[in-house]
Amino acid sequence: MADPIIKLGSTGDAVKKAQKALIQRFYLAVGTDDGIFGHVTDFAVRSYQNDRSVGHFNAFSFPLVIDGIVGQQTWSRLAPDTVKKGSKGSGVRLLQELLKSFADPQLDPGPIDGDFGPLTETAVKAFQGFAVDFDGNPLTVDGIVGPKTWTALWS
Structure with a gap:
């Protein structure tokens, strides 16, 4: 099942998953994975998206839109599927x-x-x-x- 779209005001496990991924990439402080998508998480998501947006080195061919919304595109960078020999896509x-x-x-x-x-x-x-x-x-x-x-x- 795909991760749900989360944004400012969202709560729950998907928010906690995104927060943990942002902590591991140094966009949030350790211990801020409370499952509440507040202003601190919103700023972290936007910073993460900005660093991977058009014109930035880390955009590659998968640039993110800076909108503060963790949808399919942002999830695909923040928590990509596991890949191994034989995988394609x-x-x-x-x-x-x-x-x-x-x-x-x-x-x-x-x-x-x-x-x-x-x-x-x-x-x-x-x-x-x-x-x-x-x-x-x-x-x-x-x-x-x-x-x-x-x-x-x-x-």
């Missing part, structure tokens, strides 16, 4: 763009084609080999891009 394309942005030959996933093949898997494993999660723990080197790897990549 926009999540893989985002992954490939993020890896390419490092401009490191070890992290080069090959062509940005939305197809999670062997070159992308090798690049993911190389990234996981030196990256850490939000708590400073090494990532598991498994080639699977789940929540911890997405956060380390600054999706």
Whole structure:
């Protein structure tokens, strides 16, 4: 099931999920995941969206609109689906763009084609080999891009 659209005034688990993702990307302070989409969360969402909007380096080919609403487009950057070898689609394309942005030959996933093949898997494993999660723990080197790897990549 897709995450619901949330905005100023929303409450509940989806807000808490978004707040946790914003905390892990340093847009909210630790401990502010109260499940209430107030003005602090609104500012954090808008800041996150701004950093990924048209004209900004982190927009890639998935720019966000700065509207303070966490809808499908913002969810796809804030909490992307897990991808692994054999996956295809926009999540893989985002992954490939993020890896390419490092401009490191070890992290080069090959062509940005939305197809999670062997070159992308090798690049993911190389990234996981030196990256850490939000708590400073090494990532598991498994080639699977789940929540911890997405956060380390600054999706």
